[in-house]
Amino acid sequence: MNASTARSTRNAREQVLDAAIRLFTQQGYFNTSIPDIVRESGISTGSIYHHFGDKEGIARALFESLVARMERAFDAIDREHATARERCRAVIELLFRITEDEPEVMSYMLFVKHREFMPEMAPVCSSRPFRHMREMVERGMATGEVRSMDPMVAAAAVFGGALRLINLRLDGILERPLGDYLDEIWDCAWRSVSA
Amino acid sequence: MNASTARSTRNAREQVLDAAIRLFTQQGYFNTSIPDIVRESGISTGSIYHHFGDKEGIARALFESLVARMERAFDAIDREHATARERCRAVIELLFRITEDEPEVMSYMLFVKHREFMPEMAPVCSSRPFRHMREMVERGMATGEVRSMDPMVAAAAVFGGALRLINLRLDGILERPLGDYLDEIWDCAWRSVSA
DNA sequence: GTCTATATCCAGATAGAC
DNA sequence: GTCTATCTGGATATAGAC
Numbered sequence: 001m002n003a004s005t006a007r008s009t010r011n012a013r014e015q016v017l018d019a020a021i022r023l024f025t026q027q028g029y030f031n032t033s034i035p036d037i038v039r040e041s042g043i044s045t046g047s048i049y050h051h052f053g054d055k056e057g058i059a060r061a062l063f064e065s066l067v068a069r070m071e072r073a074f075d076a077i078d079r080e081h082a083t084a085r086e087r088c089r090a091v092i093e094l095l096f097r098i099t100e101d102e103p104e105v106m107s108y109m110l111f112v113k114h115r116e117f118m119p120e121m122a123p124v125c126s127s128r129p130f131r132h133m134r135e136m137v138e139r140g141m142a143t144g145e146v147r148s149m150d151p152m153v154a155a156a157a158v159f160g161g162a163l164r165l166i167n168l169r170l171d172g173i174l175e176r177p178l179g180d181y182l183d184e185i186w187d188c189a190w191r192s193v194s195a
Numbered sequence: 196m197n198a199s200t201a202r203s204t205r206n207a208r209e210q211v212l213d214a215a216i217r218l219f220t221q222q223g224y225f226n227t228s229i230p231d232i233v234r235e236s237g238i239s240t241g242s243i244y245h246h247f248g249d250k251e252g253i254a255r256a257l258f259e260s261l262v263a264r265m266e267r268a269f270d271a272i273d274r275e276h277a278t279a280r281e282r283c284r285a286v287i288e289l290l291f292r293i294t295e296d297e298p299e300v301m302s303y304m305l306f307v308k309h310r311e312f313m314p315e316m317a318p319v320c321s322s323r324p325f326r327h328m329r330e331m332v333e334r335g336m337a338t339g340e341v342r343s344m345d346p347m348v349a350a351a352a353v354f355g356g357a358l359r360l361i362n363l364r365l366d367g368i369l370e371r372p373l374g375d376y377l378d379e380i381w382d383c384a385w386r387s388v389s390a
Numbered sequence: 391g392t393c394t395a396t397a398t399c400c401a402g403a404t405a406g407a408c
Numbered sequence: 409g410t411c412t413a414t415c416t417g418g419a420t421a422t423a424g425a426c
Binding site for chain 2: 027111124126154156161164167185189191192
């Protein structure tokens with residue numbers, strides 16, 4: 001496989017994924033037909049089925065690429081920060097930034113009901129990035145930064161408020177960018193669990 | 196309209212709504228066909244269309260009845276408790292109880308993407324019950340129970356953790372009933388905003 | 391108000407040339 | 409690997425008797 005083949009292959013796939021994330025988040029998976037994706041991506045039906053097998057394959061490829069991306073970002077946060085407090089705050093900051101810059105990405109990751117069209121998939125909350133977030137809190141409990149309590153409750157307390165603000169922002173209820181709320185929500189989050 | 200007519204009319208509607216909430220939450224709205232609802236409810240296609248007009252009409256009737264029910268429950272909480280602290284805690288307790296006893300109700304209220312099949316509808320977060328929850332927190336701020344801060348942030352902090360736990364429970368991640376976590380999550384929620 | 395039978399449409403998916 | 413043309417099933421919705 002030479003370079004130009006590799007490039008054009010990647011391009012067709014990416015054009016489809018690019019169109020798909022927009023359509024899936026704006027109209028929903030079931031309201032988006034293959035002909036819609038053909039129009040929006042400029043790639044033909046035949047080509048789409050060649051690359052993805054079926055419609056569900058597009059959704060799956062999209063999800064996997066976004067999960068991998070989040071996971072890389074979370075690993076970087078682990079490396080760049082030493083305490084649970086810094087790590088958790090960095091995660092919220094990252095999620096807020098992605099929500100502002102690429103709302104479709106956050107919308108597809110967090111609020112799409114994947115299991116309705118990918119029945120065999122585990123719930124999002126048990127995906128690697130979510131487990132990673134819970135582990136950050138648990139390690140904070142081990143070091144004494146975080147009060148001792150049920151780890152699931154602690155993680156829900158730390159990230160629950162921020163996730164709600166993301167939800168409100170994506171639904172158009174919050175008018176100002178999430179960055180404006182970061183300090184306040186972080187203060188609440190940390191008060192709720194700090195030792 | 197005599198009594199027996201009224202009763203049988205209500206029954207047909209209710210049988211359909213009953214079947215619909217189960218099917219919509221288990222399989223999703225788009226994976227549920229009218230023939231599915233016919234089978235599950237025992238009511239014929241013709242009758243369903245007579246009562247609801249179209250498939251979306253079923254979803255709408257369902258949503259309206261659940262919102263009305265929540266609103267009545269929240270009004271009762273307002274009457275029965277005097278402080279923001281007590282009211283907010285009672286709301287969380289109620290939501291936890293409904294999640295355990297009637298998971299489909301909570302699932303359909305909170306986590307279904309209504310706008311995908313009812314395009315003209317406002318986002319759930321701006322429905323009466325959600326606004327009511329925010330008002331409870333705001334009144335607490337007015338009386339000095341809650342620290343002064345952005346009201347949206349305060350509401351997200353108070354209810355965000357509990358809503359995440361509900362999410363985790365409905366997704367099968369939390370194995371114990373929500374009641375087991377009530378005291379801990381409430382402690383976190385209130386610490387995060389109390390004056 | 392309830393039913394059965396049926397019309398219509400358009401989705402997802404395939405065939406096969408280039 | 410990409411395209412156009414096409415098949416097929418099953419969905420929503422209607423007609424019209426009872």
